[in-house]
Amino acid sequence: MDGTSRETRVNAAFVAVADTLATNCDIVDLLHTLVQECVGILGMQAGGLMLVDNTGELQLMTSTSEAAGFVEGMQLNVSAGPCIDCFRTGTAVSVKEISESAPWPAFRASASQQGFRSVLATPMKLRGRIIGTMNLFGTHAGEVSARDAAVAQALAISSAVLGTESSAMGPQPAVLLSSWLLRSPAAEFAPLSSRDCRDHHPHDSHAGSVRRAHSSSSQRVDIMKAACFHGRHDIRIDDIPEPQLRPGAVTIDIAWCGICGTDLHEYLEGPIFIPAADHPHPLTHEEVPVTMGHEFSGTVSALGDGVTGLAIGDSVVVEPYFVCNECAPCLAGHYNLCTKMGFIGLAGGGGGLSEKIVVDRRWVHPVGDIPLDQAALIEPLAVGHHAFVRSGAKEGDIAFVGGGGPIGLLLAAVLAAEGITVIMSEPGAARRDMALSAGVAHHVIDPLAENPVARVLELTDGAGADVAFECSSINAVLDQLFDAVKPAGVIVNVSIWSSPAKVDMQKLVLKEIDLRGTIGYVNDHPATIALVQEGKINLEPFITGRIALDRLVEDGFETLIHHKETAVKIIVRPHGE
Ligand SMILES: [Zn+2]
Ligand SMILES: [Zn+2]
Structure with missing residues (x-):
């Protein structure tokens, strides 16, 4: 100027x-x-x-x-x-x-x-x-x-x-x-009169303490608890401002939030998906500290302007994406492949490990009468659903699932619900038992006690599995899939690999194997929710722990890291004790 x-x-x-x-x-x-x-x-x-x-x-x-x-x-x-x-x-x-x-x-x-x-x-x-x-x-x-x-x-x-x-x-x-x-722009100047009104003027007093909760006449901002990632091995339960409702979005009171393997990786080795200091996410513009949690359920408590198809009190889950809507994959409808894709609960935008969240209507899916604790597992179940869709498997097929961690088990649940015979290889006895008792695997293999490839060939009369899924991020398991899948079969890699895997390309060539990737989900939530609503999948057996937010690190992260044999999905209740 x-x-x-x-x-x-x-x-x-x-x-x-x-x-x-x-x-x-x-x-x-x-x-x-x-x-x-x-x-x-x-x-x-x-x-x-x-x-x-x-x-x-x-x-x-x-x-x-x-x-x-x-x-x-x-x-x-x-x-x-x-x-x-x-x-x-x-x-x-x-x-x-x-x-x-x-x-x-x-x-x-x-x-x-x-x-x-x-x-x-x-x-x-x-x-x-x-x-x-x-x-x-x-x-x-x-x-x-x-x-x-x-x-x-x-x-x-x-x-x-x-x-x-x-x-x-x-x-x-x-x-x-x-x-x-x-x-003399920065100068102070004397009062126009010498009258000293210090003793009786309400606004003339020494600077004192800053009030924590200010008067009701001004706009009130409420505080909530949230699990915030500050750095590796540094996740804190902080008091942060509640998110403010905006047009086109809804406020959700969070009921339950699952702890994901991705969260554990962030805790142990992060920030990975979480934007580091001075590297804000291109869509959220946020960086550490961010609120964690992307596998959550809750109840709609407020509707922003223009929101349709939801009512206050509805039970919902969230498809936790940020996408740009402008890049080629977004325009082609593959929004899970958005070049700027980020996850709510990792890239910013709040998270499920807090009391409330505000999410754009597009990503909010009603779940009807599915219990809210089970609904917290819809998000990882949708990961399994998308892997199933990518495989092209159909009713009557035989699938070989390498690895019975949370994603392997939930993928198996989708496959079984779709009428596919599931053979699962998993070294953990408790997880093999869970796969059988929950009815998501028809045959389980202990890879430390028997040869998974020989067993799959035996169970398929020498033909091999129609489809195979890598759910362990172990190279030896990936190798087994190439031998266990039938010629012209499909292998879907579901794992996230922290270092490059070795692939025997000769086997891929000679058997014309179709090796496919899968990431997240795209338009999978409605079908995934329907499988649970129709009773084709019961998520209850996979919930192995319920904890309060205050115990997140001690009873959540540490349990999953040190007792992964018996712990599958620990869900967190952000409200109360
Ligand atoms: Zn996850
Ligand atoms: Zn995009």
């Missing part, structure tokens, strides 16, 4: 502020006008203003938008953020890219969610005392120039003086003041 236009705008701002005073003498109206004028002068999009009350606690006085009010209230609730730092230190805080504002994770998350990218927090001082902060938010990245910041600070200071010292300030002195300020 050049000097002339700034001077014009600042003069206009003072006239507006003084007019507000002259017409109704309301301090909140005065402050609101001040913030609005400063938002306009500095080319920002919204603003808020906090003042200390007579007990010395910071209060939100006004905001120019609901979004700004939310971000201000959130900072008061968690006692952290640039506006709080500004108040505590008495110096302006300017953040040119909020997504990189590492010191305040809760602020970063809520401000980004509200669409803000930059913020300028300016202290309001009265006779050397810090009485509050004026905070301006931009939807663009970039720093406010030092001179513009100084103008904002001068306006804030002078308005504090106007508000406390005068009840009928006309425009003339205000214009004089502004001219003076432009010559």
Whole structure:
């Protein structure tokens, strides 16, 4: 902004502020006008203003938008953020890219969610005392120039003086003041009268503690518990702001959330899918810390504008994707292959290991009367369903499943429900027993006691399996699939490999084997949910533990790491004990 236009705008701002005073003498109206004028002068999009009350606690006085009010209230609730730092230190805080504002994770998350990218927090001082902060938010990245910041600070200071010292300030002195300020933008100046109103004016007091829960007259921001990934071996149960409902989305009160092998990998070796510090996800713009959990069920508690086909109280599950809707795979309908694909609960957007989440309607699937604990297993079951779809297997076929971990077992459940005979190889006795007792495998093989290939050939009269699935990420198991599958058979790799596998291409060539990948799910949820609703799959046997969120690491992650023989799926209840 050049000097002339700034001077014009600042003069206009003072006239507006003084007019507000002259017409109704309301301090909140005065402050609101001040913030609005400063938002306009500095080319920002919204603003808020906090003042200390007579007990010395910071209060939100006004905001120019609901979004700004939310971000201000959130900072008061968690006692952290640039506006709080500004108040505590008495110096302006300017953040040119909020997504990189590492010191305040809760602020970063809520401000980004509200669409803000930059913020300028300016202290309001009265006779050397810090009485509050004026905070301006931009939807663009970039720093406010030092001179513009100084103008904002001068306006804030002078308005504090106007508000406390005068009840009928006309425009003339205000214009004089502004001219003076432009010559010496960052300076404080003496009050217009020497009257000391410190003892009786409610807004004139020392900066004190920051209130955690502010008054009901301002927008309230509630706090919830969430399991946040801060780094390898560092998952914490944090208090974070509840997510805010937005148009086209629904709020879900989370009932249960499963712990996934992917979560364990993040805990032990991460961040892998979780965006590391300074590497925000391209769609969520979030980075560590993020809330975890992508296998969850819950109850709809609020509907955003424009949401159809759901009602409050519905039991639902979430297909936990972020996709761009623009890349070639997205446009071709293969949204699971989106070039920017991310998972809710890993890439940001909140997660199932928290009390609430807000999710776009597109990804929310009603589950009818499926019990919510079992519904938490729909997501990994959908992974199995997509692997089944990729295999092309049909009723009457014989499938060989290499590995009986959670995904191998749930894939077997889909195959059995589809009328396919399942032969499963799994070294863990408890898992073999579970596969048989749950009725998802018709034959089980202990690969440490017998030759899986010979056994499959025996069970198929020497023909080999029609389809085979790699669910162990063990190279020896992959090798067995090439020998156990029939000529012109299909092998689907379901595993995630942390290092490259070796493939015997000669076997692939000579048997014309079709080796296929599968990742996630695409349009699989409705059919997967139907299999459970129709009673073709009972998920109850696969739930081996139920724990409270507070015990996530001790009773969840550590149990799955050290007792994976007996633990299959541990589900977490984020509410209560
Ligand atoms: Zn998972
Ligand atoms: Zn895409």
